Amino acid sequence: MATRIELKRVEKRYGAFDVIRGIDLEIKPGAFTVFVGPSGCGKSTLLRMIAGLETISDGDLLIDDERMNDVAAAKRGIAMVFQSYALYPHMSVYKNLAFGLETAGYPRAEVDRRVRAAAETLQITDYLQRKPRALSGGQRQRVAIGRSIVRDPRIFLFDEPLSNLDAELRVQMRVEISKMHERLGNTMIYVTHDQVEAMTMADQIVVLRGGKVMQVGSPLELYNAPANEFVAGFIGSPKMNFMPVKTEGDGVMLAGQRLQVGHALTAAPGTPLTLGIRPEHISVGGEGASLGDGRVELVEHLGGSTVLHVRPAGDRNALAVVLPGQQPCRTGDTVPMRVDPAKCHLFNPDGSALRH
Amino acid sequence: MAEQTLSRPAAARMRASPSRLGAAMRRNGAGYLFLAPWLLGFFLLTLGPALASLYLSFTDFDLLTTPEFIGAQNYVRMVTQDPKFAASMKVTLLYVLLSVPLKLAFALAVAMLLNRGMQGLPVYRAIFYLPSLLGTSVAIAVLWRQLFASDGLVNSLLAQIGIEGPSWISNPNYSLYTLVVLSVWQFGSPMIIFLAGLRQIPTDMYEAASLDGASPTRQFLRITLPLLSPVVFFNLVIQTIEAFKAFTPAFIISGGSGGPINSTLFYTLYLYQEAFGYFRMGYASALAWVLVIIIAIFTAISFLSTKYWVHHDD
Numbered sequence: 001m002a003t004r005i006e007l008k009r010v011e012k013r014y015g016a017f018d019v020i021r022g023i024d025l026e027i028k029p030g031a032f033t034v035f036v037g038p039s040g041c042g043k044s045t046l047l048r049m050i051a052g053l054e055t056i057s058d059g060d061l062l063i064d065d066e067r068m069n070d071v072a073a074a075k076r077g078i079a080m081v082f083q084s085y086a087l088y089p090h091m092s093v094y095k096n097l098a099f100g101l102e103t104a105g106y107p108r109a110e111v112d113r114r115v116r117a118a119a120e121t122l123q124i125t126d127y128l129q130r131k132p133r134a135l136s137g138g139q140r141q142r143v144a145i146g147r148s149i150v151r152d153p154r155i156f157l158f159d160e161p162l163s164n165l166d167a168e169l170r171v172q173m174r175v176e177i178s179k180m181h182e183r184l185g186n187t188m189i190y191v192t193h194d195q196v197e198a199m200t201m202a203d204q205i206v207v208l209r210g211g212k213v214m215q216v217g218s219p220l221e222l223y224n225a226p227a228n229e230f231v232a233g234f235i236g237s238p239k240m241n242f243m244p245v246k247t248e249g250d251g252v253m254l255a256g257q258r259l260q261v262g263h264a265l266t267a268a269p270g271t272p273l274t275l276g277i278r279p280e281h282i283s284v285g286g287e288g289a290s291l292g293d294g295r296v297e298l299v300e301h302l303g304g305s306t307v308l309h310v311r312p313a314g315d316r317n318a319l320a321v322v323l324p325g326q327q328p329c330r331t332g333d334t335v336p337m338r339v340d341p342a343k344c345h346l347f348n349p350d351g352s353a354l355r356h
Numbered sequence: 357m358a359e360q361t362l363s364r365p366a367a368a369r370m371r372a373s374p375s376r377l378g379a380a381m382r383r384n385g386a387g388y389l390f391l392a393p394w395l396l397g398f399f400l401l402t403l404g405p406a407l408a409s410l411y412l413s414f415t416d417f418d419l420l421t422t423p424e425f426i427g428a429q430n431y432v433r434m435v436t437q438d439p440k441f442a443a444s445m446k447v448t449l450l451y452v453l454l455s456v457p458l459k460l461a462f463a464l465a466v467a468m469l470l471n472r473g474m475q476g477l478p479v480y481r482a483i484f485y486l487p488s489l490l491g492t493s494v495a496i497a498v499l500w501r502q503l504f505a506s507d508g509l510v511n512s513l514l515a516q517i518g519i520e521g522p523s524w525i526s527n528p529n530y531s532l533y534t535l536v537v538l539s540v541w542q543f544g545s546p547m548i549i550f551l552a553g554l555r556q557i558p559t560d561m562y563e564a565a566s567l568d569g570a571s572p573t574r575q576f577l578r579i580t581l582p583l584l585s586p587v588v589f590f591n592l593v594i595q596t597i598e599a600f601k602a603f604t605p606a607f608i609i610s611g612g613s614g615g616p617i618n619s620t621l622f623y624t625l626y627l628y629q630e631a632f633g634y635f636r637m638g639y640a641s642a643l644a645w646v647l648v649i650i651i652a653i654f655t656a657i658s659f660l661s662t663k664y665w666v667h668h669d670d
Contacts, residue, residue, distance in 0.1 A: 053563050074569035086560040090582040090667035099578070100568035151568070 002030035003064050003077070003154040003187045005050065010059035012045055012211075019045050021211040022059070027189065028204070032181045035191045036198040036234070037208035043191045044159055046208070050189065051080050051157050063155070079148030080157040083164065085140045087132040093119075093143050094128040100151045118146040138169045145180070158190040162197065174201060195235055199223070207231050229274060229351040238279045238307060238320040240345070245275045252346070256314075259289050261344045265354075273354070276345035279307070279320040284329075288338035294319065296333045301326065310335060413641035423638065430642035441643070443618045444626035451532060451622065452599040452654075455539035460591055463543040467550035468580075481548065488544030497538075497608030501525060504534045525609055528619035535620060538605050546591040553587030554580070585666040593658050600651050603628065623647055 005027040012020035020042045027033050035043040048054040050061060052073030061068045068076055087096050094115060101111040119125040122142040132140055141161065148156055158177070162170045178201050181188050192198055198205050199219045207214040207222065207230070215227040219235075226232035232240045245252035247267045251260045252275060259275075267273070282291065294310035297318055306327040311318045321337065329335065346354040381388075413430055415423035434441045470480055490496045503509045506523030514521040524530045557580065565575045581588070603624040606614065614621025614629070627647070631640035 051567065053566070073563075073567050078567065080564070080567055082560045082564060084558065084560055086558065086564040088561065088564075088579065090585075099565070099570075103569045103574060147564075 002185055004029045004062075005155065005187060005189075006060075006062040006065075007046075007050075008060040008062070010046075010049065010061060011057045012042070012049060012054065013057045019211050020049070020057075023211075023213055025206060025213060025216065027187060030185050030187055031203045032178070032188045032190065032201060033204045033206060034198040034202035035189065035206050035208055036193065036195055037214075038234075039193060040210075041208040042211040043193075043208050047080075047157055047159055047189060047191045050155075051078050052076050053080075077154035078157060079151050079153035079155075080159065081144045081148050081161045083160040085132075085144040085161075085164075087140060087143055087147075089132055092129050092131055093124060093135070093146075096132065096143055097128075097146050097150050100147065104151070114150045114152075118150045121149070122146045137165050138173065141165060141169075141173055145177070149180075149184075154186065156184075156186055156188040158188070160191055160193070162192075163194075170197075177201065196237065199235065205235075207234060225353070225355075226276075226345065227353055229276065229347045229353070232276050232345055232347070232353070236278055238322065240276045240278050241282075241317075241319045242347075243275045243277075243316065243319075245273050245346075247271045247273060254291070257290065257292060259291070259341070259344075261289075261341045261346060265346075272349060274347040274349075276347060277319075277339055278343070280322040281339055281343040282319065282321045283338045284308075284321065284323060284327075284335045286338055288340045291319075291337035291339055293334050293336050296329055296331055296335060299327075299329050299331055308335070310337065312337070409641040409644060412638050413645050415638040417637040417641075418635045419637055420635075426638070430639045431646070433639070434642060434646065440618065440621065440626055444614070444621045444623045447532060447614075447619065447621050448600060448602075448623040451536060451539075451602065452596060454533075455536045455602075456592065456595045456599050458536065459540045459543050459595060460546055460588070462540050463547035463591070464550050464584075464588075466543060467547045467554055470547075470551055471554040481551065485544035485548055488542045494604060494608055497605045500534065500538050500605065501609050526616055528615075528617040531610070531616060531619045535602075535605050535609065539599065539602065546595060549587055549591055550584070553584050557583045582667045586668060589658065589662055589666045593655055596654055596658070597651055600624075600647065600654070 005025075007023050007025040010020060010023045010025075011018070023046065035046060037043050045054060049056050052068070052071065056069045063076060088099065091099065097115040097118060098111050101114060106114075115128075116125070119128055122145060124139060124142050124146060127135060127139060127143075132143065135143065141164075144161070161177075162173050165173060174197060177190075181201075190197075190201060202219055204216065205219055205222055206216050209230055214234075215222060215231045217225075222231055222235045226235060226240075229242065233242070243254060245254045245259070247253075247265050247269055248258055249269065250265050251258050252265075252273060253259070254275060261275070277291075292312050292314075294312040296308050297311050298309040300307040300309075303326065305325065306323045306329065308321040308323065308327075308329055309318045310321055319337070323329075348354060412423055414425060414427060416426050416429075417423035466484060470477060470484070474480070487496075501508075504524035505511075506521075506526070508524075510524065511521035522530060524534045561579055561583070562575055565579055570578065601624060602622055606620045606622040606625050607628070610616075610620045610625075612625070612629075614625045623643070624647070627640050627643040630636045630643060
């Protein structure tokens with residue numbers, strides 16, 4: 001039975017500086033949860049508080065309904081993979097994997113069995129006698145993961161484990177970690193600043209900013225219904241386009257044109273709002289509400305898709321537009337932009353989203 | 357410009373011609389001029405006297421008459437007829453074997469305390485380093501004599517708790533140990549180096565170990581010590597050499613005699629007595645060269661042992 005984690009009004013202060021400000025969060029048994037957010041948002045601190053490497057200033061941490069605030073890190077049944085891997089440089093790979101088991105006093109045969117099983121799974125059997133310095137980045141990463149597996153923990157924590165790897169290896173390890181989660185079924189928490197990692201791996205994403213939870217949800221919930229402007233901008237690549245608008249009846253005024261959005265607007269006419277449209281929801285020509293014409297400033301050909309940077313008429317910011325496939329657009333072209341009103345997002349001046 | 361872009365073999369061919377040699381001297385002359393003080397110092401004040409003393413060690417020389425070549429007689433006498441040579445060697449070895457490990461252990465302990473991220477670290481570091489600056493001075497040795505005299509501070513403190521202490525420095529059973537304590541007190545220099553070494557150990561190493569359930573003792577034995585071993589090795593070699601060369605404290609505390617009953621007769625002190633007490637310069641030179649060889653042997657053993665206990669992360 002996988003492990004449930006619950007945070008109740010958890011806070012972390014360094015002197016007068018609040019790093020984590022009252023976080024309530026439930027992590028379901030067996031879920032792969034990703035903490036994501038810009039640097040300094042407190043995601044690593046929160047992870048380290050769950051691990052027991054940082055004290056909890058206020059609130060409760062419950063693991064399987066047991067309060068863990070004052071329980072030593074080693075007794076929480078947690079294994080952690082560090083960004084730096086934190087492999088012991090003076091020990092062979094075998095010793096690195098065995099260290100925790102030997103510390104826990106397992107008999108030698110059991111240590112050997114577990115180390116070899118983990119090495120087999122992670123395909124590092126050939127390197128067991130090597131020192132970490134003789135391994136590549138990807139191999140070190142595997143050893144670090146192996147070290148967490150051998151102890152058969154309740155919970156796996158990953159602190160930006162892939163950020164030191166090159167792009168290709170990162171994709172490969174991402175898949176392997178996801179497969180590992182599928183195979184083991186343990187509760188796992190993964191910290192990253194990379195929203196693509198978050199979207200591809202998570203059952204549940206927790207978006208953090210300034211020590212607060214901005215939104216919790218599945219990747220598609222976050223994509224389809226961001227709770228606020230920050231999440232809307234953080235999830236998705238290229239970033240969502242934001243435009244200042246004013247309400248006008250049951251639509252909004254954008255650059256002198258009335259745009260019918262799929263929202264039931266109750267605000268007084270003339271209320272300033274922010275309109276958010278994802279680049280992939282804008283089309284050139286075709287159906288949908290008009291966003292006016294714009295001049296193409298830059299074309300990025302990605303092969304599978306084409307990204308246009310289009311400056312609309314008037315003094316407005318350029319919009320990113322993602323079109324499927326290879327488009328014959330050129331810099332300087334004027335294109336008519338359209339959008340499906342149902343895919344528009346509206347945000348209040350305080351950043352919160354207007355719900356459909 | 358063209359000269360600077362020559363390939364190495366081409367430059368070597370050019371160097372062979374005399375006019376090019378002159379050009380090279382002209383080009384590098386200023387550099388050699390700047391090097392001159394060091395070169396002069398090294399050849400005239402270090403290498404020259406060292407070689408001279410090697411020659412003198414095979415002579416009978418009293419500073420006033422011409423050195424008389426006597427072959428290996430000085431060395432033979434040392435091992436066959438000189439009980440003070442053996443006595444001083446014994447005192448020195450005992451001093452080295454006691455003071456070096458104690459000093460290193462104490463220095464490491466203080467460094468670990470200071471490494472716990474306390475406020476005002478630079479101040480403490482400076483305060484703890486101070487004895488090392490003062491330690492080998494005459495003034496401190498004099499102070500030490502006062503501290504450990506029969507009516508000194510140590511005994512008056514002991515008297516407070518009802519213990520009547522001996523006269524530490526005039527009792528041959530204790531006198532050497534007061535010098536060992538003095539040496540340990542000068543832990544500052546290895547401590548600073550340990551501190552720098554400790555700060556190189558990534559904290560996530562300890563975090564990983566604590567998640568693995570390793571106790572502080574186990575973390576010290578399995579992580580700190582192995583990762584610090586290059587620094588331990590460096591300090592060990594340097595402090596061993598320093599301990600073999602120790603002279604001032606014994607000279608001051610025993611009044612130059614190495615007493616009581618040769619209990620503080622350091623090898624260097626005996627050498628000094630032979631050289632400047634009895635003007636047996638040839639014999640003293642031979643003593644000096646034996647010390648060089650002994651230090652070289654200890655250092656070589658230390659280096660050879662590294663493959664068993666020093667971890668190099670390169």
